[in-house]
Amino acid sequence: xxxxxxxxxxxxxxxxxxxxxxxxxxxxxxxxxxxxxxxxxxxxxxxxxxxxxxxxxxxxxxxxxxxxxxxxxxxxxxxxxxxxxxxxxxxxxxxxxxxxxxxxxxxxxxxxxxxxxxxxxxxxxxxxxxxxxxxxxxxxxxxxxxxxxxxxxxxxxxxxxxxxxxxxxxxxxxxxxxxxxxxxxxxxxxxxxxxxxxxxxxxxxxxxxxxxxxxxxxxxxxxxxxxxxxxxxxxxxxxxxxxxxxxxxxxxxxxxxxxxxxxxxxxxxxxxxxxxxxxxxxxxxxxxxxxxxxxxxxxxxxxxxxxxxxxxxxxxxxxxxxxxxxxxxxxxxxxxxxxxxxxxxxxxxxxxxxxxxxxxxxxxxxxx
Numbered sequence: 001x002x003x004x005x006x007x008x009x010x011x012x013x014x015x016x017x018x019x020x021x022x023x024x025x026x027x028x029x030x031x032x033x034x035x036x037x038x039x040x041x042x043x044x045x046x047x048x049x050x051x052x053x054x055x056x057x058x059x060x061x062x063x064x065x066x067x068x069x070x071x072x073x074x075x076x077x078x079x080x081x082x083x084x085x086x087x088x089x090x091x092x093x094x095x096x097x098x099x100x101x102x103x104x105x106x107x108x109x110x111x112x113x114x115x116x117x118x119x120x121x122x123x124x125x126x127x128x129x130x131x132x133x134x135x136x137x138x139x140x141x142x143x144x145x146x147x148x149x150x151x152x153x154x155x156x157x158x159x160x161x162x163x164x165x166x167x168x169x170x171x172x173x174x175x176x177x178x179x180x181x182x183x184x185x186x187x188x189x190x191x192x193x194x195x196x197x198x199x200x201x202x203x204x205x206x207x208x209x210x211x212x213x214x215x216x217x218x219x220x221x222x223x224x225x226x227x228x229x230x231x232x233x234x235x236x237x238x239x240x241x242x243x244x245x246x247x248x249x250x251x252x253x254x255x256x257x258x259x260x261x262x263x264x265x266x267x268x269x270x271x272x273x274x275x276x277x278x279x280x281x282x283x284x285x286x287x288x289x290x291x292x293x294x295x296x297x298x299x300x301x302x303x304x305x306x307x308x309x310x311x312x313x314x315x316x317x318x319x320x321x322x323x324x325x326x327x328x329x330x331x332x333x334x335x336x337x338x339x340x341x342x343x344x345x346x347x348x349x350x351x352x353x354x355x356x357x358x359x360x361x362x363x364x365x366x367x368x
Contacts (some may be wrong), residue, residue, distance in 0.1 A: 001056040006047045014058040041066040050100045060086035062097045066167040068228035078109040080364040102112030108343035113364025120336040139332040142311040144301040189295040198251040198294050204238035207231050210256040248296050260293040274308045275301045278367040290321045313360040
């Protein structure tokens, strides 16, 4: 039998090699430092994870990332599972790793937002519940680079050469068009609201105290589970250089009304770049502000020449605004988002209500 022990920073290289071997995006030593040393939510009594070890070799790993949440003014000590991987020969004891994670007693809430379907069923069987909002089964998106988008379709579906050539040529013809209906629609949205709102696009390191004021107002709006959006936490959360995250901000009379964070990510099957909306916080979910931020994000994605701008998750209220803005939709192959209440004082019934959740790629470890 292999042994299970708490992970230490020195395990980073061995774990990364194991993750790479089985097609999981590996966390580098810098990632480990960012997740478990620089993390403002870290606690000395929360392990960074656990490794499965056989004769000195790491044959399994499950990470444990500290997160801060709030619900109705109550601070919640949360953790998110990360990077679960086990060598096939030892998968009969895989559940022992998960047991270490699920049997933690010094946290309030456990989140799992980035597992595959097999892992999801294991979490479910061991007492985790699915977030009660079906907002991950359909991806909403806008095409922002027509030629590359058509080429990505050819790559994704591995179309025969003759058909693929026709599709690619059609994309080339579309790219000649200086303005499409979508460009016109988004530009019109921006023009109509320019007199009311001011736009700023910043890097995460420029997040300032105006975000703290926004967070203080947002957390008081209603009883909703929200990850900590203080300026300190946001700077850390959006610090992964690979994502080149940008924060699109909406100001009215000098006051920050909301922001949208986009990360640049590769499609795993085609390698084409797209922008993914990983966070969207707006005071009172104001429709004009959401529309302004979406239109600005569309224009920014066009300027960056990424294939598409995508949105996954969020509430039905937010998604209805997005759908009204001519977003396309397609079936997603989602990562089921599960949670487990550890603190018995947390209201089970409240977590079962849709209105309690504001799920997005900001939650868990999905954008870390």
